[in-house]
Amino acid sequence: MSETADTVIRTMLDQTDGDIAAYLEACVHCGECAEACHFYLATQDPKYTPTYKLMPLVKAYKRHKAPLRSVKGMLGLLPAEVSEEELREWESLVYDSCTMCGRCTLVCPMGLDIAGTIRKMREGYSAAGIVPDGLRTARENVVKTGSPMGVTAKALKAQIARQEKETGLEIPLDKQGAEYLALFSSMEVMGYPEVIGAYARIFARAGIDWTISTEAYEATNIGVQIGDGPLARKLVARIVDAARKLGVRHVISPECGHAYGAIRWAGPNMLGETFPFEVIHIIELLDRLRAEGRLEIGEKDARRITLHDPCQIVRRGGLLKEPRRLLDDACADFVEMKGSGVTNLCCGGGGGVSANPRAEELKTQAFSCKKAQLDAIDGLKAVVVPCANCRGVFEDGLDALGGDYEVIGLSELVADTLKD
Amino acid sequence: MGLVEFIEGPAFWFALAVFVAGALWRFVGIIRIGHKPDLAPPKGSAGWGWIRGNLRHFFPRGLFAERTWMHVLGGYAFHLGLFAVMFFAAPHVDFIRERLIGVGWPALPRWGFIIAAEIAFAGLIVLWVRRFSDPVMRLISDWDDHVGSWLTFLVMLTGCLALERAHVSLRALHMGLVELWLIYFPFSRLMHAFTFMLSRGATGASYGRKGMTL
Ligand code: SF4
Ligand code: SF4
Numbered sequence A: 001m002s003e004t005a006d007t008v009i010r011t012m013l014d015q016t017d018g019d020i021a022a023y024l025e026a027c028v029h030c031g032e033c034a035e036a037c038h039f040y041l042a043t044q045d046p047k048y049t050p051t052y053k054l055m056p057l058v059k060a061y062k063r064h065k066a067p068l069r070s071v072k073g074m075l076g077l078l079p080a081e082v083s084e085e086e087l088r089e090w091e092s093l094v095y096d097s098c099t100m101c102g103r104c105t106l107v108c109p110m111g112l113d114i115a116g117t118i119r120k121m122r123e124g125y126s127a128a129g130i131v132p133d134g135l136r137t138a139r140e141n142v143v144k145t146g147s148p149m150g151v152t153a154k155a156l157k158a159q160i161a162r163q164e165k166e167t168g169l170e171i172p173l174d175k176q177g178a179e180y181l182a183l184f185s186s187m188e189v190m191g192y193p194e195v196i197g198a199y200a201r202i203f204a205r206a207g208i209d210w211t212i213s214t215e216a217y218e219a220t221n222i223g224v225q226i227g228d229g230p231l232a233r234k235l236v237a238r239i240v241d242a243a244r245k246l247g248v249r250h251v252i253s254p255e256c257g258h259a260y261g262a263i264r265w266a267g268p269n270m271l272g273e274t275f276p277f278e279v280i281h282i283i284e285l286l287d288r289l290r291a292e293g294r295l296e297i298g299e300k301d302a303r304r305i306t307l308h309d310p311c312q313i314v315r316r317g318g319l320l321k322e323p324r325r326l327l328d329d330a331c332a333d334f335v336e337m338k339g340s341g342v343t344n345l346c347c348g349g350g351g352g353v354s355a356n357p358r359a360e361e362l363k364t365q366a367f368s369c370k371k372a373q374l375d376a377i378d379g380l381k382a383v384v385v386p387c388a389n390c391r392g393v394f395e396d397g398l399d400a401l402g403g404d405y406e407v408i409g410l411s412e413l414v415a416d417t418l419k420d
Numbered sequence B: 001m002g003l004v005e006f007i008e009g010p011a012f013w014f015a016l017a018v019f020v021a022g023a024l025w026r027f028v029g030i031i032r033i034g035h036k037p038d039l040a041p042p043k044g045s046a047g048w049g050w051i052r053g054n055l056r057h058f059f060p061r062g063l064f065a066e067r068t069w070m071h072v073l074g075g076y077a078f079h080l081g082l083f084a085v086m087f088f089a090a091p092h093v094d095f096i097r098e099r100l101i102g103v104g105w106p107a108l109p110r111w112g113f114i115i116a117a118e119i120a121f122a123g124l125i126v127l128w129v130r131r132f133s134d135p136v137m138r139l140i141s142d143w144d145d146h147v148g149s150w151l152t153f154l155v156m157l158t159g160c161l162a163l164e165r166a167h168v169s170l171r172a173l174h175m176g177l178v179e180l181w182l183i184y185f186p187f188s189r190l191m192h193a194f195t196f197m198l199s200r201g202a203t204g205a206s207y208g209r210k211g212m213t214l
Helices: A003-015 A018-026 A032-036 A038-043 A055-064 A069-074 A084-095 A103-107 A114-127 A133-145 A153-167 A186-191 A194-206 A222-226 A229-246 A257-271 A282-291 A321-330 A357-375 A388-401 A410-416 B003-008 B010-033 B046-056 B062-088 B090-101 B110-133 B135-140 B143-161 B168-187 B189-209
Strands: A180-182 A250-253 A278-281 A301-307 A331-335 A382-384 A406-408
Touching: A003 A055, A003 A084, A003 A114, A018 A055, A018 A114, A018 B010, A018 B189, A032 A038, A032 A103, A032 B062, A038 A357, A055 A069, A055 A084, A055 A114, A084 A114, A084 A357, A103 A114, A103 B062, A114 A222, A133 A222, A133 A229, A133 A357, A153 A186, A153 A194, A180 A229, A186 A194, A186 A388, A194 A282, A194 A410, A222 A229, A222 A257, A229 A257, A250 A257, A250 A282, A257 A278, A257 A388, A278 A282, A282 A321, A282 A410, A301 A321, A321 A331, A321 A410, A357 A388, A388 A406, A406 A410, B003 B010, B003 B168, B010 B168, B010 B189, B046 B189, B062 B090, B062 B110, B062 B143, B110 B135, B110 B143, B143 B168, B143 B189, B168 B189
Parallel strands: A180 A250, A250 A278, A301 A331, A301 A382, A382 A406
Antiparallel strands: none
């Protein structure tokens, strides 16, 4: 076995705990999962069947870790060793054609968490340096600047200054003892900086004592997306250190699904500690403020608007009702897409796929499923996409496939509909 | 000892022992791999999630069933039919009472057995045809899937042939195949009859911690 294959296999198997083992053991090869995966739905290519993407790990597990493997070995029933060639052949399936959206889990009669298992496979690939170029560049940017898009603290400050000017409100930076620390994704800072202004407007109205740290403003965790465990830990640690230093009681995860999963659900396990602060998603916080009567809505948005449920926020994050309550308040004509909520279709660009230029065409094909859902709504004018990454995918997809829908963030919509 | 006595006697006990020991070994082996405690503050109960996950995946979701109804029907028919004949066919109830645990329960009438067996056969054939004809299924299927299906089919077929219990050789043939099936079970994908709990449970627990009701 080559050194590369050995590293991939060893790391993948190290990552295979009892839960992953149960998944690998329980699959009955029924093929249902294909019907849930947007990559299969859009292309009808069987290689995009979710369980097929796991094959190298399944083989390695059966050969090296599964119970009863020694008896099977004596009978010559073990699968052959996984070769480097095979691993490289699977690389695009592991990185380009899984957004780790978790939709296949819902249709699977065995409840396999394919997304979580793909993440373990990526750990193996990343340990051996087999990573798509786009993600490699993002990783280099993170190492240099702390942000996958290379957003420096200087660039952040410039964007903040612009938002202060636009809103006429002060945006507190590195404020010691603030109650809330807000994180953003690079995509928000550079692509949708009005999100920062929206926070300022909402928090000023609700009387929230908040701040942004110039040491830890980036919430996107490229380490999680690539499967680079040490980097993922480092990025979480940076946020935790800054939060400790500033003495905040809550850290606000931005409208970015993967960032939320990384800091809220995976973060404590990466660092081996329960954080001394609460991690709260911005949607959760807005819903809390709404419930407390601290977000008074003025004129509702009258357009016909629908909601895209970002997979990591809704299906894998547990925030299902919160965005709907906010939209009911802010919109006069809010309509659901077919299959919305936990069974929503992914936009096609999560899990690092949108940062991987090699996957561009496939991503656009997958987005066609989403677009069909939008097109099915009569008179639709806008879609609320509460995840900066999905939002970029929507804009690119609508650009490529046509479609005259405005794509908006939830925080901005809430800020825009606040009572004057 | 003649062949029939051997098949119905020591061979059966041997097969049963392999089945029980192998299945237990594999099941416990998976659990023993273990996992680290989750340190993220939960929003709900992992235990309830485990149970809910196990129950929820018994039922298909309407949205997906639109695309997969054929397979879902086949799956239900096969599993329910097989369950009924396995545990409620009169010869099986007698066998369990007389040779295994000393207690029995009401058995299916003959017509009930025939309906259950037909449903099971119909389901198995649907699943089987799909395994050969569907491009996705062809790609992901391996020899274990086929051996498991064939063995189960032959067990069911010989079981029907042996129903009268008058033909000793047919009964022995059925028993022999059952023994093969029992021995094959712990080493194969047939184990999903037990491992489904672990897999659904793991996902359910993780969703439960996140406060999600699926
Ligand atoms: S997690 Fe999503 S993208 Fe990945 S295989 Fe499953 S359905 Fe497809
Ligand atoms: S739906 Fe589940 S059990 Fe069926 S093939 Fe896919 S992963 Fe395996």
